[in-house]
Amino acid sequence: MAYADVREYTHLTDDEVDAIGAELDAIRAEIEASRGQADRDYILRVITLQRRLAAAGRITLFASFFPPAWLLGTALLGSAKILENMELGHNAMHGQWDWMNDPEIHSSNWEWDTTQPAEQWKHSHNYIHHQFTNVLGHDNDIGYGILRMSRDQKWHPANLGQPAYNALLALFFEWGVALHDLDIEAIRKGEKDIPLLKKQLRQIGRKVGKQSLKDYVMYPLLTGPFFLHTLTANFTANIIRNVWTHGIIFCGHFPDGAVHFTEEELEDETRAEWYLRQMLGSANFKGGKLLHIMSGQLGYQIEHHLFPDLPSNRYAQISVKVQDLCKRYDIPYTTGPLWKQYGQTLRTILKLSLPNKRTEDNPAPLSPRQSRRLRDDERQNRRSELGKWSGAA
Amino acid sequence: MTEPLIQRSPALRGLRRFGKALTTPLAPDDYLALINPLWSQRELRGRIEKVVPITDRAATLVIRPGWGWSFNHAPGQYIGIGVEIDGKFHWRSYSLSSVPLVEGKTVSITVKAMPEGFLSDHLVNGLEPGTIVRLASPQGDFVLPDPPPAKMLMLVGGSGITPVMSILRTMDRRGSIPDVVLAYSATTEDDMMFVHELRVLALRYESFTFYERFTDADGLLTADQLDTVCPDWREREAWACGPGPMLDAFSEHFESEGRLDHLHVERFTLNLASGGEGGTVTFGVGGPTVEVDGATTLLEAGEKAGINMLFGCRMGICHTCDVPLASGSIRDLRSGNEHSEPNEYIQTCISVAAGDCTLAI
Numbered sequence: 188m189a190y191a192d193v194r195e196y197t198h199l200t201d202d203e204v205d206a207i208g209a210e211l212d213a214i215r216a217e218i219e220a221s222r223g224q225a226d227r228d229y230i231l232r233v234i235t236l237q238r239r240l241a242a243a244g245r246i247t248l249f250a251s252f253f254p255p256a257w258l259l260g261t262a263l264l265g266s267a268k269i270l271e272n273m274e275l276g277h278n279a280m281h282g283q284w285d286w287m288n289d290p291e292i293h294s295s296n297w298e299w300d301t302t303q304p305a306e307q308w309k310h311s312h313n314y315i316h317h318q319f320t321n322v323l324g325h326d327n328d329i330g331y332g333i334l335r336m337s338r339d340q341k342w343h344p345a346n347l348g349q350p351a352y353n354a355l356l357a358l359f360f361e362w363g364v365a366l367h368d369l370d371i372e373a374i375r376k377g378e379k380d381i382p383l384l385k386k387q388l389r390q391i392g393r394k395v396g397k398q399s400l401k402d403y404v405m406y407p408l409l410t411g412p413f414f415l416h417t418l419t420a421n422f423t424a425n426i427i428r429n430v431w432t433h434g435i436i437f438c439g440h441f442p443d444g445a446v447h448f449t450e451e452e453l454e455d456e457t458r459a460e461w462y463l464r465q466m467l468g469s470a471n472f473k474g475g476k477l478l479h480i481m482s483g484q485l486g487y488q489i490e491h492h493l494f495p496d497l498p499s500n501r502y503a504q505i506s507v508k509v510q511d512l513c514k515r516y517d518i519p520y521t522t523g524p525l526w527k528q529y530g531q532t533l534r535t536i537l538k539l540s541l542p543n544k545r546t547e548d549n550p551a552p553l554s555p556r557q558s559r560r561l562r563d564d565e566r567q568n569r570r571s572e573l574g575k576w577s578g579a580a
Numbered sequence: 581m582t583e584p585l586i587q588r589s590p591a592l593r594g595l596r597r598f599g600k601a602l603t604t605p606l607a608p609d610d611y612l613a614l615i616n617p618l619w620s621q622r623e624l625r626g627r628i629e630k631v632v633p634i635t636d637r638a639a640t641l642v643i644r645p646g647w648g649w650s651f652n653h654a655p656g657q658y659i660g661i662g663v664e665i666d667g668k669f670h671w672r673s674y675s676l677s678s679v680p681l682v683e684g685k686t687v688s689i690t691v692k693a694m695p696e697g698f699l700s701d702h703l704v705n706g707l708e709p710g711t712i713v714r715l716a717s718p719q720g721d722f723v724l725p726d727p728p729p730a731k732m733l734m735l736v737g738g739s740g741i742t743p744v745m746s747i748l749r750t751m752d753r754r755g756s757i758p759d760v761v762l763a764y765s766a767t768t769e770d771d772m773m774f775v776h777e778l779r780v781l782a783l784r785y786e787s788f789t790f791y792e793r794f795t796d797a798d799g800l801l802t803a804d805q806l807d808t809v810c811p812d813w814r815e816r817e818a819w820a821c822g823p824g825p826m827l828d829a830f831s832e833h834f835e836s837e838g839r840l841d842h843l844h845v846e847r848f849t850l851n852l853a854s855g856g857e858g859g860t861v862t863f864g865v866g867g868p869t870v871e872v873d874g875a876t877t878l879l880e881a882g883e884k885a886g887i888n889m890l891f892g893c894r895m896g897i898c899h900t901c902d903v904p905l906a907s908g909s910i911r912d913l914r915s916g917n918e919h920s921e922p923n924e925y926i927q928t929c930i931s932v933a934a935g936d937c938t939l940a941i
């Protein structure tokens with residue numbers, strides 16, 4: 188679908204698009220100006236909590252031979268890793284805390300507790316994914332080069348295995364992420380720069396080595412006769428973290444209502460249109476405060492994509508303003524309970540494992556006139572699944 | 581010289597390496613710092629021990645550095661200090677006024693509150709003992725050579741006295757001050773830092789001459805008065821530290837007399853006016869391009885062009901803003917040196933374009 192169609196659907200005039208851009212710029216300026224002590228206190232609290240959880244988990248696992256201790260230690264360690272990857276690592280590496288000028292909480296220095304080197308993540312995620320959000324052929328986050336997530340992607344018999352690939356990706360997500368910046372697609376096409384590939388592989392090797400040494404050698408050895416217990420506990424904690432982060436991240440762009448774009452839309456894109464693409468391409472989920480913290484505030488994926496480098500603890504506040512803006516301009520704001528968003532994502536993965544003709548067809552995009560008259564709930568029906576929108580380009 | 585214990589002892593080093601394998605990607609210090617913020621050598625930190633008023637507008641901050649600090653600075657060097665105000669760290673550099681000594685386990689800097697400087701004001705009037713600050717290790721080559729030259733001249737204006745103080749105190753501690761003339765200008769007597777200590781030094785050492793100048797009453801010390809203040813200045817190794825215009829005037833004078841090689845200058849304020857020639861700066865090969873003059877730092881130019889430039893202290897201390905130069909040449913505002921080596925890392929916050937250049941961002 189062409190970008191023009193999105194704008195048609197959203198029935199916005201050029202002036203309105205510009206006005207939306209200006210409003211979002213104003214929100215950004217307001218938040219930037221109000222960053223201060225309270226925000227610093229927040230991130231320091233999360234850091235302290237995360238380090239305590241990690242230490243408590245490791246210590247508990249010295250008794251890993253005792254099943255309740257194994258369970259508790261694994262849970263503590265798993266949550267420490269989740270917190271570190273989501274609320275700390277992801278957000279710090281976005282530069283959300285760079286304004287503090289604190290060299291210890293800075294995007295240029297942060298290294299996270301997972302197998303992908305920070306430097307590569309900053310390229311594949313901060314730059315590629317956030318710049319080219321949901322643009323087919325540019326954004327490798329669409330299905331991570333493994334899954335077919337849009338009707339616009341050509342079907343291949345190998346896609347039949349999608350549900351299985353997805354389960355494996357969820358379990359070993361950190362490895363998927365670790366290889367992400369290598370750009371498997373480019374390697375397959377023989378377009379990859381070989382010296383760069385070597386350098387990246389070396390970096391990954393070093394990081395993987397350190398991570399594995401810690402989780403699978405050092406701590407198990409420290410617990411002596413309980414080597415295997417501790418090893419399985421650490422392995423399980425990593426799997427818990429993997430499944431969780433995979434779920435949260437997939438809920439950000441694949442629930443029904445999140446739109447994919449084609450290359451043409453990038454041409455002459457203004458800043459305001461970029462904003463619009465971020466809003467239409469992202470999806471939120473609802474939940475309590477704890478859920479938001481444990482997901483790195485990615486339940487506010489729309490806000491995060493609009494302002495990737497504003498402090499995550501402000502997204503809730505920003506979301507009130509963004510929702511108001513969406514309502515006034517009649518722009519869809521995709522959100523729902525976590526289970527529902529996740530369910531829709533899984534349904535799409537299942538469905539798109541089959542060729543387009545085997546699954547429901549797409550209605551033509553709405554004419555601007557029609558859409559203006561649509562009531563909210565009707566629009567919700569129209570957008571009941573991913574894919575209904577795409578394909579008609 | 582005096583490496584911190586944690587680096588000196590092989591056992592501790594080994595322990596730290598072992599700990600690091602357990603805490604990767606963090607360091608063991610990151611956990612220990614939860615117990616005591618000074619137990620980290622990942623970033624140098626210090627605790628403010630006390631704030632001693634020197635004049636109405638100046639105070640000495642006595643700082644106890646944490647792990648990783650080596651007490652081996654050369655007298656005359658400065659350190660960076662990062663102070664948190666409302667969630668944000670502000671970095672400035674100040675000369676160490678203390679002698680390089682491990683015994684006291686502290687270092688000190690003397691700060692003068694500047695009318696327009698909200699940070700210096702905060703340091704002088706608002707810092708509670710116990711506050712944790714960030715530190716950047718000692719730097720600078722405005723230092724006392726070892727052994728010191730037989731005849732020295734020190735030209736000092738205002739807060740430029742601090743590095744000189746550290747040099748004088750070091751010599752005093754060694755019990756010998758060579759033939760030193762200090763010409764120190766301040767607006768009034770009240771505003772003259774360390775005035776009593778200096779007078780006492782002058783009484784104790786015959787070889788130390790202290791010329792006091794109060795500019796409110798006597799006007800600025802001009803270069804041509806040097807012959808009166810210190811007739812044999814041409815035979816002396818000279819050190820000058822103070823406001824930019826004063827340094828410019830003396831540098832010019834020394835140059836015209838062919839003595840520039842013997843003048844050591846310390847500048848605290850960036851002299852933007854005498855910067856590079858300016859030119860076209862390209863941010864990233866094939867990236868956006870802007871025209872800049874010779875007074876706009878590359879960091880500012882990039883920010884104005886909407887580029888996400890990393891920065892920390894914005895004054896050349898922390899190297900957060902380092903970016904490799906792809907081509908062209910730039911001028912370092914502090915040294916005045918031109919750099920044109922491709923791939924050389926340059927600090928965008930203190931560099932201006934010296935002609936067209938491209939940054940590898």
Ligand code: FES
Nearest residue numbers: 892893894898899
């Ligand atoms: S910003 Fe600190 S060195 Fe340039």
